[in-house]
Amino acid sequence: MATAGTERGTRRRRGTGVGVLVAAVLAAGPVAGCTTSDGPRDDGRGSPTRPGGQDSPPVLAVKIDNAPAARPQTGVDAADVVYAEQVEGGTSRLIAVYATELPESVGPVRSARESDLELLRQFDRPVLAHSGAQSKLMPLIERAPLEAVTPGSEPEAYTRDPGRSAPHNLYLRPERLMDDPPGEAALTTGFRFGRPPADGEPRNELTVRYPASRTTFTWSDARDRWLVSMDGTPALTAEGERLAPATVVVQYVTVRPSGFRDFLGNNTPYTETVGSGEATVLRDGRGYEANWSRPAAEDGTSFTTEAGERMNFAHGQVWVVYAKTP
Structure with missing residues (x-):
């Protein structure tokens, strides 16, 4: 997958909310927390700016099904960042974020959750593709600083796979929303990339357990990547290749009940x-105990080692798995 991008135009779809959004973003000022090899630059007002002071169109975030019946997923390997979070019944779902590459298809696409709104605030009015949400959550989504794209709002952007059963058969076609990816500058995650810190211990494997699912990352010297397994089974692309990020972050967070329930x-x-x-960061076959900080929802997340050194990630795809603080 691409690890760097240029700022290119996004399709202005006449008569759609996406087109209006892109025009507004291109006219907007700099936003904070961008991802670059050297980190964000300070504009003299205490807020980091994007490289060259340029703005870019918004990232595309897609809510992806992670039930066994939804695997193998499509397009996850092309994402710059993949977030994994716990949902009802102790299972997990993914949010794939695209800035430097747009795959032909992404999915299966599933419904949004309240946590997604806070997570995505770090990006400047992202496009969130999801299959819908329960009626009580919809007003929050409508007020959130993002552009929600559903089969109801953009039916031409979605397709159903007749070989799969609902609800595991809905797929997004990103090229029907954007001509080109927005570029690396749109990745306002706060992540830094570069040489690894001096500390860290050799590590071959790590498993994150939710009440009803588990995700395992196993280091591959041959691939120079972390191979992903879901519930004891290798996680594959639609073409049969292993999902294999360069960096894995297990971020320990508060997971509490929300005001919403499923049917x-x-x-x-x-x-x-x-x-x-606290967090555990995996890169280059080593594990690093780290600390994370995100002071406000508009900020990206910074990581430091226990010694206070900046925690650089390896260039390539990043997986962030949210785990409940012990």
Whole structure:
């Protein structure tokens, strides 16, 4: 996958909210917390600016099904960042964020959750593709600083796979929303990339467990990547290749009950991504104990080692798995 990008135009779809959004973003000023190899630059007012002081169109974030029936997913390997969070019943779902590459298809696409709104505040009015949400959550989504794209609002951007059963058969076609990816400058995650810190211990494997699912990352010297397994089974692309990020972050956060329940009465967990805490970072076959900080929802998340050194990530795809603080 691409790890760097240029700022290119995004399709202005006449008569759609996406087109209006892109025009507004291109006219907007700099935003904070961008991702670059050297980190964000300070504009003299205490806020980091994007490289060259340029603005870019918004990132595309897609809510992706992670139930066994939804695997293998499509397009996850092309994402710059993949977030994994706990949902009802102790299972997990993914949010894939695209800035430097747009795959032909992404999915299966599923519904949004309240936690997604806080998580995505770090990006400047992102486009969030999802299949919908329960009626009580919809007003929050409508007020959030993002552009929600659903089959109802942009039916031409979605397709159904006749070989799969609903609800695991809905797919997004990103090229029907954007001509080109927005570029690396749109990744306002706060992540820094570069040489690894001096500390860290050799590590071959790490498993994150939710009440009803587990995700395992195993180091591959041959691939120079962390191979992903879901519930004990290799996680594959639609073409049969292993999902394999360069950096894995297990971020320990507060996971609390939200005010929402599914149709079975299960409470939807709320994952708090603003604040500070501990993390384990995997890169280059080593594990690093780290600290994370995100002071406000508009900020990206910074990571430091226990010694206070900046925690650089390896160039390539990053997976962030939110785990409940022990």
